[in-house]
Amino acid sequence: MRSLLARFPRAGFASLAAGVLSAALLSFGSGAVDKPAAPAPDPRPLQGVASFQSVSDKAERSRALFTEAAKVITDPRCMNCHPSANRVPTQGDDMHPHVPFINAGDSGIGSGGLSCGACHRADNTTLAGARLIKSIPGANPWLLAPHSMGWQGLTLGEICGQLKDPGRNGGRTLSDIRRHMSEDHLVGWAWHPGEGRRPAPGTQQAFGALISAWIETGAECPS
Numbered sequence: 019m020r021s022l023l024a025r026f027p028r029a030g031f032a033s034l035a036a037g038v039l040s041a042a043l044l045s046f047g048s049g050a051v052d053k054p055a056a057p058a059p060d061p062r063p064l065q066g067v068a069s070f071q072s073v074s075d076k077a078e079r080s081r082a083l084f085t086e087a088a089k090v091i092t093d094p095r096c097m098n099c100h101p102s103a104n105r106v107p108t109q110g111d112d113m114h115p116h117v118p119f120i121n122a123g124d125s126g127i128g129s130g131g132l133s134c135g136a137c138h139r140a141d142n143t144t145l146a147g148a149r150l151i152k153s154i155p156g157a158n159p160w161l162l163a164p165h166s167m168g169w170q171g172l173t174l175g176e177i178c179g180q181l182k183d184p185g186r187n188g189g190r191t192l193s194d195i196r197r198h199m200s201e202d203h204l205v206g207w208a209w210h211p212g213e214g215r216r217p218a219p220g221t222q223q224a225f226g227a228l229i230s231a232w233i234e235t236g237a238e239c240p241s
């Protein structure tokens with residue numbers, strides 16, 4: 019890919035990316051068994067903060083609140099952008115490596131000329147007539163989370179520790195974390211992820227309330 023790219027002038031990148039993309043779509047489409055690609059509606063509700071009031075021990079309540087919020091955090095819609103072993107985003111509910119292969123590098127947007135924005139636009143792009151990939155996810159900007167914020171393969175306790183560590187969470191206070199979870203555009207994308215993709219459980223508002231309550235009860239981490 020890199021040597022191929024090196025032979026293309028700058029203006030050619032977008033069309034090359036489109037070519038790579040349609041090649042990927044075509045190879046996906048051929049050989050595929052003809053069955054509906056749209057996933058079933060989300061069967062996993064997110065419990066509200068009130069469900070945890072009965073847990074009298076505050077630290078225990080805090081851990082239970084985090085564990086509930088982690089239904090969202092560990093959802094593929096979030097995890098696909100928070101890999102830990104490498105800089106390769108993953109795709110789909112099975113979190114397979116990104117097709118076509120892309121290395122997001124330190125910048126999070128790719129290197130070697132092919133960047134996320136070549137395919138991912140400011141909004142989800144519906145692909146009319148495509149059989150397996152119904153849409154390309156989009157948000158502005160669209161990029162991979164930094165290596166220090168990788169979650170795939172971590173335990174809930176480890177993810178919780180990462181979120182609280184300013185050395186690895188982008189220098190954020192807990193209040194910044196709360197704001198990011200409740201308001202960030204990439205977090206919000208997880209509840210309107212485009213056609214053919216199942217949204218994260220619950221709503222961003224319910225998720226934000228769980229995170230707030232987790233912080234108010236001491237931001238305890240499950241083991």
Ligand code: HEC
Nearest residue numbers: 039095098099107108109110122127128133134137161162
């Ligand atoms: C050549 C086009 C192309 C480029 C470049 C590209 N992507 Fe993608 N990406 C796609 C397509 C198409 C999909 C949808 C695949 C599907 O749904 O099976 C996708 C899906 C994803 C998903 C999965 C969303 C989900 O929850 O299933 C993530 C995450 C992602 N891309 C991140 C990135 C990042 C980060 C970059 C840049 C470092 C990038 N992509 C560059 C085409 C591209």
Ligand code: HEC
Nearest residue numbers: 091095096099161162163167180181186187188204205208
């Ligand atoms: C398209 C990719 C993408 C998706 C999808 C995504 N994130 Fe992120 N996430 C990022 C990037 C990039 C950063 C770094 C932003 C920064 O530091 O300003 C980040 C940072 C974070 C942070 C900051 C602190 C830390 O320690 O990790 C939190 C919290 C977070 N994301 C939560 C989520 C949650 C929850 C979801 C799903 C509901 C989600 N993200 C989905 C790309 C993504």
